Amino acid sequence: MKIGFLFPGQGSQSIGMGKDLYEKHESVRKIYEKVKDITGIDVAKISLEGEIEELSKTQNTQLCILTMSLAMLDLLDKQNIKAEACAGLSLGEYTALIYSKALSFEEGVKLVQKRGEYMQNLLPSGEWLMAAIIGLTAEKVEEVCGKVKSGFIAVANYNTAEQIVVSGEKNAIEEAETIAKAMGAKKVVVLKTVGPFHTPKLLEASQVFRNDLEKITFSEFTVPVIKNLDGTVYKKEDSIKEILEKHIISPVRFSKSLETMSNIGIDTFIEVGPGKTLSGFVKRMKLGTVLSSPI
Numbered sequence: 001m002k003i004g005f006l007f008p009g010q011g012s013q014s015i016g017m018g019k020d021l022y023e024k025h026e027s028v029r030k031i032y033e034k035v036k037d038i039t040g041i042d043v044a045k046i047s048l049e050g051e052i053e054e055l056s057k058t059q060n061t062q063l064c065i066l067t068m069s070l071a072m073l074d075l076l077d078k079q080n081i082k083a084e085a086c087a088g089l090s091l092g093e094y095t096a097l098i099y100s101k102a103l104s105f106e107e108g109v110k111l112v113q114k115r116g117e118y119m120q121n122l123l124p125s126g127e128w129l130m131a132a133i134i135g136l137t138a139e140k141v142e143e144v145c146g147k148v149k150s151g152f153i154a155v156a157n158y159n160t161a162e163q164i165v166v167s168g169e170k171n172a173i174e175e176a177e178t179i180a181k182a183m184g185a186k187k188v189v190v191l192k193t194v195g196p197f198h199t200p201k202l203l204e205a206s207q208v209f210r211n212d213l214e215k216i217t218f219s220e221f222t223v224p225v226i227k228n229l230d231g232t233v234y235k236k237e238d239s240i241k242e243i244l245e246k247h248i249i250s251p252v253r254f255s256k257s258l259e260t261m262s263n264i265g266i267d268t269f270i271e272v273g274p275g276k277t278l279s280g281f282v283k284r285m286k287l288g289t290v291l292s293s294p295i
Contacts, residue, residue, distance in 0.1 A: 001267060001268050002084045002085075002265045002266050002267055002268065003081070003082070003083050003084060003266070003268045003269075003270060003291075004083055004084065004085045004086060004087070004261045004266035004268070004269050004270070005073075005076075005083035005086040005087075005096070005099065005269075005270055005271075005272050006086070006087060006088070006089075006092070006269055006270070006271045006272065006278040006279070006282070007069050007086065007087070007088030007089070007091075007092030007093070007095035007096055007099075007271075007272055007273055007278075008065065008069070008088070008089060008091075008092050008271065008273040008274060008275050008277060008278055009065070009088065009089040009090030009091040009092045009252075010058065010061050010062060010065065010090060010091050010192075010193045010197070011130075011191050011192050011193045011277075012065060012273060012274045012275035012277055013047075013055055013056070013061050013064060013065055013192070013274060014052075014055075014274060014275075015047070015048070015049070015050065015051075015052055015055060016047075016048060016049075017047055017048075017064070017065075017068055017274040018047060018048070018067075018068040018071060018072075018274065019047075019048050021068075021071060021072065021075065021295065022044060022048060022071075025071075025075060027071075027074050027075070027078070028071040028074070028075065029044075031067065031070055031071045031074055032044040032047075032067055032071065034105075035063065035066075035067045035070075035109055038106055038109045038110060038113075039063060039109060039110070039113045041060065041063055041113070043060075043063050043064050043067045046060050046064055047064040047067070047068065056192065056194075057120060058116050058119045058120040058194075058195065059113070059116035059117045059119075059120040059121075060116070061116065062091045062112050062113075062115060062116035062119075063109070063112055063113055063116060065091060065092075065273055065274060066091065066094060066095055066108075066109065066112050067109075068273055068274055069092070069095045069272050069273035070095065070098065070105070072272045072273065072293060072295060073095075073099055073272055075295040076270070076272065076293070076294075076295060079294065079295065081270070081294065082223075083099070083223055083270070084223065084224075084265070084266065085223060085224040085225070085226065085233075085261050085264060085266050086099055086100065086223060086224070086225055086226070087225065087226040087227075087228075087254070087257045087258070087260075087261060088228075089157070089159075089228070089252060089254050089277075089278060090157070090197070090198065090228065090247075090252050091112065091115075092273065092278075093225070093227065093228050093244075093247065094108055094111060094112050094115075095108075095272070095273070096225045096226075097218075097225060097240075099223060099225075100221045100222055100223040100224075100225045101219055101220075101221070101222040101223075102218050102219055102220070102221050102222075102225065102234070102240065103216070103218060103219075104219075107216050110212075111212060111213070111216065111244075114209060114212045115209055115212075115248070118205040118208050118209050119195060119197065119202060119205050119248065120195075122202070122204045122205040122208065123195050123196070123201075123202075123205075124196065124201050126151075126169055126170075127169065127170040128167070128168065128169060128170065128194055128195050128196045128201075129167075129168070129169075129170050129173040129190055129191075129194065130156060130165055130166065130167045130173075130190070130191045130193045130194070130195070130197065131165065131166055131173050131176070131177065131188050131189060131190045131191060132159070132163055132164070132165050132188070132189045132191060133163075133164050133165070133166060133176070133180045133185050133188050134162060134163050134185060134186045134187050134188070134189065135162055135184065135185045135186030135187065136162060136164065136180060136183060136184065136185045137161060137162060138155070138158055138161070138164055140180075140183055140184075141155060141164040141166065141180070142155060143183075144166075144176050144179045144180045144183065145166060145168075145176065147179050148168075148172050148175050148176050148179065149175070150169075150171040150172050150174075150175045151168060151169030151170075151171045151172035151175075152168050152169050152172055152196070152199075152201065153166055153167070153168030153169070153172040153173065153176055154166065154167060154168060154196075154199040154200070154251075155167075155251050156196075156197055156198040156199060156251055156252065157198065157251060157252040157254060158251060158252065158253050158254060158255050158256070159252075159254050159255060159281055160255050160281050160284050160285055161255060161285070163281070163284070165191065167195070167196045167197055167198060167199050167201075168196060168199070169196075173190070176188070197248075198247075198248070198249065198250060198251050198252055199249060199251075200249050201249075202248050202249050203249055205248055206245050206246070206247075206248040206249050207245075209244075209245060209248060210241070210245045213240075213241040213244055213245060214241065216241070218240045218241075220236070221234060221236075224264065226257040226260050226261060227243060227247075227257070228247060228250075228252040228253060228254065228257065229243055229246060229247060229250055229253070230253060230256070231253040231254075231255075231256025231257040231259065231260050232256075232260060233260065233264070254278075254281065255281070255285065258281060258282060258285055258287055259285075259287070261287070262287040262288060266288065267287075267288040267289065268288055268289045268290075268291060269282045269287070269288055269289070269290050269291070270290075270291050270293055270294075271290070271293065272293065
């Protein structure tokens, strides 16, 4: 059995996530306190007893999900459950980098705080949505985007062979839903994430974020991490700073990432964080066994 960890991204959040772990384990409470000390943001209060509107702000969502994942990693480590490779979806890639020791806990938390702030505050004007198109191939979804005339739209996430996320202006997403259904899509689901994430519309945010990345010294990986940008394992010669800058404006190739994990021998997957979305992808792609988090 070769274990791989999967770290969720934005959209997996819900009020009360991690509450049972927070109440049960002192070590979990310490991690939430540590993140609060680093950022000045009370992630426990926002996650466990806040309003969904507050949690759903990108600058809060990303920190809260990261914190829960880091707390779960601490508990897994105490049980000597370790991964031989890992991948994260979007925000989750930062959790993977922290787990692999390429990025320190403190610097990782600070980067995610800045990333969330820029993605929240440097959005272009307009009303933006993200939606999952289910039941069409990637090629068909790209064709849908090409047919939309009412505004900007682009593919943001290649999750599985037939679950593709698009990001764009509200009118464009609504038009895409009509076109996709006419082309045979089973359904179109509007997501809890609001913004043109993983598209060139966040170019300003990615450029500003590069200034923060330049201050970071990355270390060698202790565990292989599969990157969103192309679904391959990070190599020693890769420029992590350049990859993370592009990460904000480039589509997430998560289905390729999961295939890569399977190809390097990972046959057992544990989702470390809120929700079970990534576990669902593994099951749909029939890549191995999904374990419920044993904590």
